[in-house]
């Protein structure tokens with residue numbers, strides 16, 4: 001680790017990377033709302049009815065300007081450290097598609113300001129024309145999908161109040177429909193492995209669906225501990241699928257701590273901290289600026305790099321964002 005990196009780490013409260021490779025793309029996850037029509041037992045998207053920025057389009061645009069000026073147009077130390085070339089704004093929730101036209105505006109603005117864009121959704125609003133995205137505002141979509149079996153999804157809480165839950169067939173249709181309005185869209189499926197679904201076999205479904213990326217995450221210790229599984233069971237799930245030739249991007253609990261660059265609905269950076277056993281929040285980015293706000297949280301560049309660096313090798317093969 002260089003002296004300069006030590007200085008940067010102290011200034012930004014960032015753990016500098018020790019890996020030699022660099023990132024092509026920095027990903028900023030904005031949990032834009034905590035409202036959701038599903039009720040997953042393991043959901044951590046609870047900020048206690050925050051004053052969401054999305055109530056004001058002006059505040060949203062100011063936040064996007066702050067982020068673009070700092071991470072894209074600026075020359076921050078974090079850019080030297082990570083070496084990224086582009087910045088992707090990933091909108092998560094809650095369920096971002098519940099925002100309707102506001103989500104469309106955020107995506108259009110983000111594109112105008114130079115971000116690549118992606119959303120993480122439970123996919124339910126992609127059905128039955130509940131919500132149509134404007135054309136070509138999205139570079140990547142991540143859809144959460146935890147089970148082929150309705151009863152399992154119901155037990156996990158992946159259903160709305162009327163008992164509707166995105167099925168495997170509906171997921172296929174939704175992706176097909178999106179491929180016509182979002183040219184070049186990359187697709188990602190996120191599956192949270194927990195005590196209810198860890199024995200399930202997704203091999204043939206994933207071969208058929210062929211998303212650009214299938215990411216499996218070990219359920220985090222939040223809320224219902226009955227869903228937790230051991231590292232061994234998580235690894236068994238991964239190995240079982242890899243043996244059948246399925247490419248998986250696994251993410252265990254330790255990889256998920258202090259490694260996402262995350263913004264909560266009110267517009268503050270936040271991190272889940274191993275040491276403090278909870279979340280650490282910065283001040284509002286719109287009030288203190290992105291540089292000061294980033295200095296107030298722990299950002300682990302090593303785990304960030306290790307998460308995305310593997311994707312980089314696949315970018316070179318032209319398969320995945």
Ligand code: SF4
Nearest residue numbers: 036038040043094122
């Ligand atoms: S779909 Fe996502 S945001 Fe909604 S309850 Fe489930 S985990 Fe939480």
